[in-house]
Amino acid sequence: MIRSAEPADAPALCALYNHYIKTSIVTFEEEPVTVEDFRHRIETILEAYPWLVYEEAGTIGGYVYAGPWKMRNAYRFSAETTVYLDEAFHGKGIGTALYEKLFQDLRNRDINAVMAGIALPNDGSVALHEKVGFRKVAHFEKVGWKFNKWIDVAYWEQMLR
Secondary structure (H helix, E strand, O other): EEEEOOOOHHHHHHHHHHHHHHHHOOOOOOOOOOHHHHHHHHHHOOOOOOOOEEEEOOEEEEEEEEEEEEOOHHHOOOOEEEEEEEHHHHOOOOOHHHHHHHHHHHHHHHEEEEEEEEEOOOOOHHHHHOOOOOEEEEEEEEEEEEOOOOEEEEEEEEOOO
C-alpha cells in the first residue's frame, strides 16, 4: 500500500535512512539523524510537498518525497525528489510505484520539472530513475567526500508536463 507519510512514521523511516548514512555513499549525511529530527523533516516537507511511503503487512519498505529544487520563487514549478527503499524491498517494482504516485501528485500541484541527484556509482538508482523517465543532464566530479574517498554526483531530470 502506498500512502502519505505521517509524523508517526518517523521511527521506521529514520531507521531506514540511518542505515544508508552508516553504510553507503547515497546520502552525504555522515552522522545518523534522530527520530525527532526526522519527524521534523516529515512535517516540514508535508507543508508544501508530498511524502509517500510503501507499507506492506505493517512494515515500511520505502519512501519517496519531493521538496523545493531551489529557494528562489522562479523555481516554484520545479522540485527535487528523494527515494529510499529498504534493501529487502529492492527489485520488486516498489520504487517505480512510489514514483508514479509521486508524479501524479506533483502534476496536481503544477510542478513542471523534477530533478534527482544521485551519488555515483549507484547502478540501481540510475536504473530506477531512467525506468520512470528521468534523463541524465549533469555530472559533477568529486563534489562529495565520504568514507575517505571522493564521490561524483550526477543529476537526472524529468519533465512532468
